[in-house]
Amino acid sequence: MDFQLTDDQRALRQGVRDLLAGRFDRDALRAAVDVPGHLDRELWRALGEAGFFALRLPEADGGVGLGLPEAVLVFEEAGRVLLPGPLVATHLAAGTVPGAATGETVVTDADGELLPWLDASDVVLADASGAAPLRSVDPLTPLHRLPGPYAPRTPEAVLLTAAEQLGSAGRTCEMAVQHAREREQFGQPIGAFQAVKHLCAQMLVRTELARAAVYAAAVTGDPVETAAAELLADEAAVRNARDCVQVHGGMGFTWEADVHLHLKRAWVRAGAGRTARETEEVLAAAL
């Protein structure tokens, strides 16, 4: 047993982080926020070239030949920077939908009642008849509402979404800590106050517990473990984003701060998956 990242996995994570820092920095993020619904196809192709979508295809089929643990690490990075687009659906379509693997084709799929990125996608795997647009609370994820019935999401889709939640939870923890170190009130950094310190510590605890669950589910593929990962990652992403708002105080309540983007995206991702009710019932039934 060696439940730690291998050197290759560390290198992969660093590579993706560097790629995203170069291709999707904060300016790009805010630009995406300012033009809701617009998908940057050049970035999409760059992701394709970097193997983001073909990651788990066999090398013989032009893929990278890696597994679910590696995909989880990559999607965690995507979640950290709030990378927009139907990433999970396109990744899962690689190998079956032509062009998905290379980032030429944008593929979307329904997440239960909600279909993201319908207008910007080339291929829609869900039955989109009767899809009605709504004004998405998340400026980075356009949504349509579907009349149903809905196909259940695949375990891979659940897990990769949980990985994005994990990345977001880790990032909002970092953002809160950074703000707490820099922001001064009453003559000192607010991070010197226990009330703020303990909020930040709780954020880390949530993140690390979710990390253990998500990584373990990626390694074992166990459905109950996946349900645990979903539950804990959803909770970590939403709760951390809220605590991050709180630590930021008034600043956290502005549109200009990025923290609300994490909260809204976390809501969208949690809403896309099973409800907590369904997940908890799966976990209870397994006892």
Add this chain to the structure above:
Amino acid sequence: MDFQLTDDQRALRQGVRDLLAGRFDRDALRAAVDVPGHLDRELWRALGEAGFFALRLPEADGGVGLGLPEAVLVFEEAGRVLLPGPLVATHLAAGTVPGAATGETVVTDADGELLPWLDASDVVLADASGAAPLRSVDPLTPLHRLPGPYAPRTPEAVLLTAAEQLGSAGRTCEMAVQHAREREQFGQPIGAFQAVKHLCAQMLVRTELARAAVYAAAVTGDPVETAAAELLADEAAVRNARDCVQVHGGMGFTWEADVHLHLKRAWVRAGAGRTARETEEVLAAAL
């Protein structure tokens, strides 16, 4: 509208507090803990003389002629000092069971599955056939288990128990604050640390919310308001006792500290009433 204590109500509260301080001080409390199941009949008669049981009987019948709000204030004081015995049952039996009003007769009644003080009581209003003793977690409340079915508790019993919970919640808040002021670690009172400060503040918030609910239910007699009072008072008593343990640190984990007596009694009182499930359903149905 004047939702504050009248002068008479303040005087009554102070009178009961003084009486209990004289007749049931800390030594008496610890003595009661050391002899589980023993009921001090002399104290019981003194309570009777002071009008504890006859409080709501008409003056014409030898009672004090007061109402439920006054009874709530009195039972709150009883809860503060952990006064032992089947207080609620005897109070409610005054006027129907001879001797209950004067404190000559000790009356018990079943609280659902559990019958307190069976052996020490003169009159048992519940069907006690098949009652089996259990080792009560609360050294101040001997219990028997009944086979059922159980009669539902009266709204007055629910409310007076909630008043005891309120008194206990207020007292553990005070105990925590006192300890936080006196106990020094790292060169200062632990109450100077925000982590401790905020625990104490939360205890007060819980107490004051429960107080508003309990007093209002006493004034209106509304069943939904009574359910709210029960829910919030149970929560305040249990949660405050636990936080009081936490603030006391290791000391709070000892038998010698009184705080565990509050926790165990709060558990017993909460267990005696409706479950949170039943109370919440009442509150939901009223929406």
Add this chain to the structure above:
Amino acid sequence: MDLTYTDEEEEFRAKLREWLASVLPGLPPKPSPDDWPGRRAYDLGWQRRLYDAGYAGLHWPADAGGRGATPTQHLIFLEETEKAGAPYVGANFVGLLHAGPTIAAEGTAEQRARWLPPVLRGDEVWCQGFSEPDAGSDLASLRTRAVRDGDHYVVSGSKIWTSHAEVADWCELLVRTDPAAPKHRGITWLAMPMDAPGITVRPLRTLAGSAEFAEMFLDDVRIPVANRVGEENDGWRVTMVTLSFERGTAFVGEVVACRRVLGELAAQARKNGRWDDAVLRRRLGRLNAEFRALWRLTQWNVSESQRAGGVPGIGGSVFKLRYSHARQELFDAAAEVLGAGGALDADHDWTLDRLSSLSYTIAAGTSQIQHNIVAERILGLPKGGK
């Protein structure tokens, strides 16, 4: 402990209801949220109606042009106007609840005569220039400088979270007049005319997407010394008077509104089938206990204030701590009732309310600060720790 209303109070309520029923149907249509001049006109129009009917400045002392109503009457007023769906205080908020009462308490006769009647009549709008980018929880560290130049102060600096700045006539402004003094002792309260040269207002977009607030940049703005309320460097004390007015009955209407929303949630859940989810149903039941008790706590605090001759007690911090949390829980429950398809729809009121509820544990003293206040001022724990 009496929760019944006196005959006088019931009569006050009955007359108010009657008046509301007569006046509300004749109101003009509500302006759009982005139409600031329209909102100003609408809010001032409502205030004018209140004034004409004798309800303006209900809780203000009579010698300031108010009605000198009791806290209970004020409670009834807030409860009934909310229940009837009357307009919110809106653009009149700062004038009626902050600046006005401050001037009434601390201003000269001349200042009262100049500024109070237009507030009550609905002629003038005030905004608040307190917070600064670097002075939030630690408001007393504010740095906007005012330098005396003859019979004027020359003011430079920046303010933030100034609501209605775009349409305000006046701003109650806190400035630093003595940088050398301890931070609480070098602050002065000024009434700044919003048409003075050197003021730039920039809308500040919140995470809910709206521009309720603004930033305000002051560049050598000249304010007459005569506009100073209270002594120079005594502005902190003057301000605290204002803030205590804010705490007493600030959330009465909101608690009434929350209880209405809770009823709507139950109705909606019964309709869409989510009522069958026991966890959600019991959560709504728990919120029922919570908001009923918060209402009773409001009545408790109001009665306490009434006994104290109208001075609100410290119980406001206890109330705010629990209420701000309960409000967030309420709109989280609303998201459950709606399901993802509704909860992620930015056009749904409850979605916006859910977003804006996040500010409740931050604005007007974060929950962290409120915990300190409760622990130190009510419970007597040592001050000034971290």
Add this chain to the structure above:
Amino acid sequence: MDLTYTDEEEEFRAKLREWLASVLPGLPPKPSPDDWPGRRAYDLGWQRRLYDAGYAGLHWPADAGGRGATPTQHLIFLEETEKAGAPYVGANFVGLLHAGPTIAAEGTAEQRARWLPPVLRGDEVWCQGFSEPDAGSDLASLRTRAVRDGDHYVVSGSKIWTSHAEVADWCELLVRTDPAAPKHRGITWLAMPMDAPGITVRPLRTLAGSAEFAEMFLDDVRIPVANRVGEENDGWRVTMVTLSFERGTAFVGEVVACRRVLGELAAQARKNGRWDDAVLRRRLGRLNAEFRALWRLTQWNVSESQRAGGVPGIGGSVFKLRYSHARQELFDAAAEVLGAGGALDADHDWTLDRLSSLSYTIAAGTSQIQHNIVAERILGLPKGGK
């Protein structure tokens, strides 16, 4: 990321299981909780069996008489012994997990030879004299005084929370040797023979009603200078070595046990009908997620420690914060499953576990202290605030 065990690890597990299956049926009956000499004999007897089978001091370095096993093997050992229902470490706790490793790391060759073999063989019991009535969270403020008198220290003071003191042969004792130095720099680590004159042990009853712990009063107890481990006044550093050993795998067996209890709760609820309560059922489901993840976090931390050559990381504080809370939630859920009639019965194991779970957020560093550790040492927030 690999969660499969190597062939060597699986072989280790298989052999251990085989041995446990062979030895456990032959164990003597468990003594009653109040029978201290009986418990000592039982615990030492189990340790002797481990020793004879080659499992004693599994995680100790080989040159201290241990097996030099990897953290993963230690994890497997703790998991399998718990699953098999083997005896707990009991009276051997301090010797095996605190004092022993400290002596192994910091003691002289002579000290190691004197003290370590009897611990491994199950011949001697150690207890811990660290906490004092006025030195809990702030352990370094301890005041028990040791004054040098020739080749002895003369020690006076009092200690608290000393488990197994009644039956211990030795006590690892922290004393103050330099009252003038900064508090962390005047502390010395001594091995105190428990039969020395001047020691009074008084049982300390916990809120669960048991006397697991004791107070210890020291009145001019003479301890040879040769019993000092490490330098005079260097005891704080020496102690920190011990404490870090405590953190790594301290809760492995407990997490395994909690998962077993959770299964029992579900079985019990299915039997008594409370499984139909959706709120309770989903609460158990949530606890399933919680404890599965805590188990994975344990494996994560153990793997990290294995890569670091056996040194436990700081992740223990993160784990302890969440675990202590989850354990309390678990036994609260147990009370719901039992209903009032069971939850208030002090003879029910789960009732006692519920009571004792309260100590988990206090002992070995309160949750308040652990939050500080996480915030300051992992997240790098400013130290020393309040």
